[in-house]
Amino acid sequence: MSAPVVGEEHRARARSYKFSESPRKNCRSALARDALALLRTLLVVSCLLLTACATPTVDRLAPAAPPLDAASDEAGLIMQMNRYEEDLANSAALVRDPALNRYLSELTCKLAGDYCPEIRVYLVRQPYFNAQMGPNGMLIIWTGLLLRVEDEAQLAFVIGHEVGHYVERHSLARWLKLKSTSNLALALQVLGGGGLIGAAASMGAYGTLYAFGRDQERAADDYGLMRLRELGYDDHRAGTLWAAVWEEEKVRDKELLSSIFATHPASEERRDRLTQAAATDGGTLGADAFRAAIDAQRDEWLGDEISRRHYAQTEVLLQRLGGLPFDAAQTHFYRGEMYRRRAHAGDFELAIAAYRDAIATGNGVPANWRGLGLALRQLGRNDEARSAFDEYLKRAPQAEDRALIEGWLR
């Protein structure tokens, strides 16, 4: 959870079509790109292996600590992170919804306590489960995480965990370990070489460097649980969240897909540890507040999840979300979208059932009838498809695809 992006995002980008590249370059450089990716991986692994023996000890960060000596180890690290924060602040992937950002900042402030003035929250539109804390106080949360969280208590645990990394200065410890090898400068150069890959992906590259060790993750978990209890949240929710996302991880095609968990894979051990550590007798869930905060964005995030095209995991996620008091019609609709796009044997029938479930809730979103019409048409049930499309156009007279659908209806 803590250490960023690299796993899924970086690997996904390495294998995905780069829209900005020419096909010729794409073709010609495929081997070179693979070789570079391998080189990066080897370099990082080498760094990590070389430094695995010694863990420098760093003191806990004091709130409102005085400015750093420019010549210190930490000042260099923070300068690097500040550059990434500047890039990130301009990224089109940043979610700028004022109310949601205010909610996240206020919750973070509550969890950070005396450290609140030092932490800034950035919500990045990426459909994976990830949050990340920079040593300069930059907290990055991905929308895929918010889509998977069920209530404020779960989100508070994640943020508390990240604040734990910040307070315990785990990034500095990592940095000092890496600096103890002569490969650091080269590693940074190679990892930072993809100037076009965007702030989020660059953060991912840095994330590999700052992948925290198991002891640091446990310490951050303990900090997160401690803050949950101090603020009166139900600390059972941490284990529940981990158990839920572990269910998604279990259906991953390991030969094909990278983990949904960025650099820090989910594990049964962590799920069990969090479950066993729960000690509160009840406590606040904050489910209503959380749902109200994400409600306006959730439709977009579900669409991003479908576009991820990792359908086995999405199916597990939507099944879980369907059992929660979110907008049921919305979840049914996206189940329909998922099955219609996957188009395996029997999927169009499942899509039709899901769209009809959505319609049966009384939800009048026109896209339900559009999806229904498309799925029925694929099965050759053209009369029913016509009826669904008629209803779609009646409900969405300004639909962007109206002319195409009318053309088919004729």
Place this chain on the structure above:
Amino acid sequence: MQASNSRRKLAPTGFARHGLLVLLLTLLGGCSSPLVKPGAQTVDGLPLSTPLSWSDLGYKGQRLWTRDGVSLNALRIYTDIEAGEHVFRARLRGERDEGARFRAGLSDVEIAELIVEGLRTSSLVNVRATDLRPAHLNGRSGFRAELAFDNNGGLHYRGLVLAEGEDGSLSFLMYTAPAGFYFERDRAAVEAIFSSLAGG
């Protein structure tokens, strides 16, 4: 003497010199892009006419025409994408990879969805297709649409698509350029190319 003999041994023969020259020219030629001249021509089986010249950075079946550089204006021409291929001919990792694959029997609405999803998974955000309308490409029924998206750095782009997926394969042209200036500057020229393709 010995030095002279040595030089003679090392000096290339006429044939070898010619070969080296050809090799050098070939390598130098590889650094530049072929120029697409204005006028009527057939591009990978598509008979079209362009009022402007372009540099072609692509290859058969996957042309990439640009005037000022790919990030400033790009006209991509994909032809004969078969069922199971990625919509942008991106590399897929085996049968189970659920990437944005073209399927035979997709409607125009679904092909437009596929192109949008292909763009979404190419590090672009806020991708939208608007104003979808029936159109013809090379005499076949298809559609055209407008595109809008932002790149990761926050630059806003617009685009145009002309596509057809009849007979189990997909061909399409996609023009993209920053919305600020380049899109409108060359829009008429791209529309003229699209019009020239209508009849086939």
